[in-house]
Amino acid sequence: MAEARQPLWRKVPMPSSRVNPYRIVIILRLIILCFFFRFRILTPAYDAMPLWGISVVCEIWFALSWILDQFPKWFPINRETYLDRLSLRFEREGEPNKLAPVDFFVSTVDPLKEPPIITANTVLSILAVDYPVDKVSCYVSDDGASMLLFDTLSETAEFARRWVPFCKKHNVEPRAPEFYFSQKIDYLKDKVYLGSEGALDVEGKELPRLVYVSREKRPGYSHHKKAGAMNALIRVSAVLTNAPFMLNLDCDHYLNNCKAAREAMCFLMDPQFGKKLCYVQFPQRFDGIDRHDRYANRNVVFFDINMKGLDGIQGPVYVGTGCVFNRQALYGYDPPVSEKRPKMTCDCWPSWCCCCFGRSRKTKSKKKGQGSLLGGLLPKKKKMAGKHYSRKGSIPAFELEEIEEGLEGYEELEKSSLMSQKNFEKRFGQSPVFIASTLMEEGGLPEGTTSSSLIKEAIHVISCGYEEKTEWGKEVGWIYGSVTEDILTGFKMHCRGWKSVYCCPERAAFRGSAPINLSDRLHQVLRWALGSIEIFMSHHCPLWYGWGGKLKFLQRLAYINTVVYPFTSIPLLAYCTIPAVCLLTGKFIIPTISNLASIWFLALFLSIIATSVLELRWSGVSIEDLWRNEQFWVIGGVSAHLFAVFQGLLKVLGGVDTNFTVTSKAADDTEFGDLYIFKWTTLLIPPTTLIILNLVGVVAGVSDAINNGYGSWGPLFGKLFFAFWVIVHLYPFLKGLMGRQNRTPTIVVLWSILLASIFSLVWVRIDPFLPKQTGPILKQCGVEC
Ligand SMILES: O=c1ccn([C@@H]2O[C@H](COP(=O)(O)OP(=O)(O)O[C@H]3O[C@H](CO)[C@@H](O)[C@H](O)[C@H]3O)[C@@H](O)[C@H]2O)c(=O)[nH]1
Numbered sequence: 001m002a003e004a005r006q007p008l009w010r011k012v013p014m015p016s017s018r019v020n021p022y023r024i025v026i027i028l029r030l031i032i033l034c035f036f037f038r039f040r041i042l043t044p045a046y047d048a049m050p051l052w053g054i055s056v057v058c059e060i061w062f063a064l065s066w067i068l069d070q071f072p073k074w075f076p077i078n079r080e081t082y083l084d085r086l087s088l089r090f091e092r093e094g095e096p097n098k099l100a101p102v103d104f105f106v107s108t109v110d111p112l113k114e115p116p117i118i119t120a121n122t123v124l125s126i127l128a129v130d131y132p133v134d135k136v137s138c139y140v141s142d143d144g145a146s147m148l149l150f151d152t153l154s155e156t157a158e159f160a161r162r163w164v165p166f167c168k169k170h171n172v173e174p175r176a177p178e179f180y181f182s183q184k185i186d187y188l189k190d191k192v193y194l195g196s197e198g199a200l201d202v203e204g205k206e207l208p209r210l211v212y213v214s215r216e217k218r219p220g221y222s223h224h225k226k227a228g229a230m231n232a233l234i235r236v237s238a239v240l241t242n243a244p245f246m247l248n249l250d251c252d253h254y255l256n257n258c259k260a261a262r263e264a265m266c267f268l269m270d271p272q273f274g275k276k277l278c279y280v281q282f283p284q285r286f287d288g289i290d291r292h293d294r295y296a297n298r299n300v301v302f303f304d305i306n307m308k309g310l311d312g313i314q315g316p317v318y319v320g321t322g323c324v325f326n327r328q329a330l331y332g333y334d335p336p337v338s339e340k341r342p343k344m345t346c347d348c349w350p351s352w353c354c355c356c357f358g359r360s361r362k363t364k365s366k367k368k369g370q371g372s373l374l375g376g377l378l379p380k381k382k383k384m385a386g387k388h389y390s391r392k393g394s395i396p397a398f399e400l401e402e403i404e405e406g407l408e409g410y411e412e413l414e415k416s417s418l419m420s421q422k423n424f425e426k427r428f429g430q431s432p433v434f435i436a437s438t439l440m441e442e443g444g445l446p447e448g449t450t451s452s453s454l455i456k457e458a459i460h461v462i463s464c465g466y467e468e469k470t471e472w473g474k475e476v477g478w479i480y481g482s483v484t485e486d487i488l489t490g491f492k493m494h495c496r497g498w499k500s501v502y503c504c505p506e507r508a509a510f511r512g513s514a515p516i517n518l519s520d521r522l523h524q525v526l527r528w529a530l531g532s533i534e535i536f537m538s539h540h541c542p543l544w545y546g547w548g549g550k551l552k553f554l555q556r557l558a559y560i561n562t563v564v565y566p567f568t569s570i571p572l573l574a575y576c577t578i579p580a581v582c583l584l585t586g587k588f589i590i591p592t593i594s595n596l597a598s599i600w601f602l603a604l605f606l607s608i609i610a611t612s613v614l615e616l617r618w619s620g621v622s623i624e625d626l627w628r629n630e631q632f633w634v635i636g637g638v639s640a641h642l643f644a645v646f647q648g649l650l651k652v653l654g655g656v657d658t659n660f661t662v663t664s665k666a667a668d669d670t671e672f673g674d675l676y677i678f679k680w681t682t683l684l685i686p687p688t689t690l691i692i693l694n695l696v697g698v699v700a701g702v703s704d705a706i707n708n709g710y711g712s713w714g715p716l717f718g719k720l721f722f723a724f725w726v727i728v729h730l731y732p733f734l735k736g737l738m739g740r741q742n743r744t745p746t747i748v749v750l751w752s753i754l755l756a757s758i759f760s761l762v763w764v765r766i767d768p769f770l771p772k773q774t775g776p777i778l779k780q781c782g783v784e785c
């Protein structure tokens with residue numbers, strides 16, 4: 001009994017011996033940065049003002065983006081769950097099982113890029129989940145309305161009758177057949193069970209529900225891609241099963257740990273803490289990535305450093321898959337306010353940290369009536385469900401009293417019910433069954449409904465006109481307006497004051513596939529960056545949206561970072577080009593460097609290295625992963641991100657729409673997206689140009705040094721170092737460009753040759769080996785000549 005009362009999870013703080021040095025170095029780096037900028041700004045290069053100006057602007061941008069990236073990692077934490085206590089508390093012998101029901105959502109759209117067998121695997125892994133069967137329902141959204149998938153799913157359902165009992169009997173992991181059988185183990189070694197009848201016997205044993213959903217689509221209606229598909233699933237599932245929690249997965253992310261749903265319940269069913277949670281996010285882990293992870297597909301730095309940092313503030317961002325939602329949060333409600341007076345400080349250290357600073361001011365200024373959308377609706381709820389709902393939490397207490405006082409006469413009650421019915425329809429659309437379901441906070445279906453009428457209603461709520469003139473996609477459900485609907489949806493919830501939790505069980509909860517070739521990968525980051533730009537240019541931009549709300553300051557910094565990072569491509573490209581330009585024109589951006597100044601340069605480099613090393617130490621990320629991350633930052637930065645910025649501008653200024661190109665899930669993609677050749681070439685040009693520019697710069701530097709002696713070795717070394725940096729960073733890109741994994745369109749090669757010829761021509765014009773040549777390069781040694 002006492003055991004059952006114990007907490008279901010625990011925050012595991014990072015040891016202070018790890019975090020404190022890390023924080024000290026961050027502060028030092030900030031101070032050094034100030035001195036560095038003092039030097040840079042006070043010593044302009046008078047003969048190369050534009051170059052100097054550009055480089056300083058770039059440096060300032062880099063510093064700002066560093067701050068945006070760094071400070072949300074100030075309070076990293078880990079969490080630990082206790083599954084045994086969960087089942088002690090909610091699964092007592094002889095009593096009905098009290099674990100909360102969960103609706104699983106799987107989305108798929110393109111049967112060619114996402115072969116149905118992948119979805120089938122995911123579905124099987126869900127059906128075999130270690131959770132009470134009557135509490136599991138699996139909804140598959142097929143945006144492609146593919147007959148092939150429909151057939152596959154009916155076969156899958158049939159196969160599940162064998163597969164599920166087999167998994168449970170032998171306790172296998174993972175429960176996606178393809179991945180289970182691809183493990184190199186001798187299945188017959190210690191269990192000879194294939195002949196046993198029991199494993200095949202499914203009679204009498206219940207299986208979880210499996211529902212195939214393909215929403216209606218018509219020309220002339222906007223379908224809002226994945227977000228639209230998810231919103232259709234919210235409504236269908238509300239009508240058919242209405243579990244209070246839903247687990248959302250992309251079709252390729254199968255359940256790798258059959259206890260994943262239980263892990264999430266340790267947080268969501270926590271009596272106090274759970275009520276404030278909008279979702280529990282799991283890290284994304286991947287199969288089938290090349291051993292060296294050339295294109296940083298695993299995103300380890302993001303999943304093991306940034307997300308753990310956010311977990312210590314208001315919670316991880318939602319990343320689109322592997323996430324268990326609280327249904328109430330998706331309905332656009334505010335989290336319940338705790339019974340106690342609102343705390344003036346957060347759990348952060350030190351207590352005067354910026355997030356609390358912002359908050360204590362806000363609590364005072366909170367206006368009456370704010371966030372009380374439901375104020376007028378409360379009586380209706382009471383009437384309909386005959387139960388007191390805790391959504392009271394979202395309404396300031398004094399206001400609630402007012403409402404209750406106003407409810408004296410029955411007439412008034414009727415009137416307000418009518419009003420609220422209207423409000424509900426405005427918000428959720430015209431489905432009485434759906435609206436009734438939203439009031440059942442504990443889940444479950446309204447009484448007196450027949451399954452045939454429910455199915456009819458389910459079809460009604462996925463018709464394409466259903467969302468018109470409602471709040472779906474604006475305040476309710478997955479939010480529309482960006483191809484990275486995930487970031488936007490999570491952001492809105494955090495703005496409302498919800499918290500989220502990052503859950504990293506030892507055995508990865510889910511595993512998915514990632515694009516392995518360069519073209520797919522660049523396309524993916526292009527889409528992500530585009531999504532960010534879309535948010536940046538919308539009214540949901542975290543730079544100005546929701547100030548005065550409940551978004552913590554550091555959390556806001558993190559969200560700002562997620563929408564502005566693509567812009568870094570511009571200074572990055574400029575900064576990478578400047579050295580070559582310097583060498584070609586003989587004008588330098590750092591005219592003279594004093595001993596003191598060189599100390600700031602050195603200190604800056606050292607502190608950059610030190611932060612990385614200390615970050616690796618508290619997170620356990622390997623140096624190789626950090627390196628890949630850095631490399632891909634440059635590769636994506638000078639190509640896909642840059643392109644996204646232009647495409648985003650085009651969209652806003654010219655109204656050119658962005659499309660959602662689904663990432664191929666099959667490991668061996670055969671065709672090279674023939675439709676997108678033009679796009680690809682455009683993407684591949686900037687890095688190619690960059691490399692050529694730098695090679696030219698290096699050659700220029702070498703010949704210059706040979707011609708002019710000792711005087712120019714300094715810039716030459718700088719140049720060599722820089723070329724090394726660029727080449728090392730672009731190495732995986734080059735390999736991808738040349739390698740077999742990626743069939744490069746001939747056009748890219750042609751472009752490169754063309755660019756190379758242009759530069760060679762320029763080179764011939766300024767050949768410093770010719771005696772008495774007074775080309776631009778020779779000017780640089782000035783007096784010495
Ligand atoms: O009209 C559409 C388009 C996409 N999808 C589904 O959306 C999911 C994500 O698409 P994918 O191409 O795999 O995107 P990734 O880049 O791999 O996905 C990451 O980034 C996306 C945001 O851009 C998130 O939506 C994803 O969940 C997240 O895993 C897939 O299941 C698709 O089937 C739909 O259901 N309908």
Ligand SMILES: [Mn+2]
Pocket residue numbers: 250252512513663
């Ligand atoms: Mn994916």
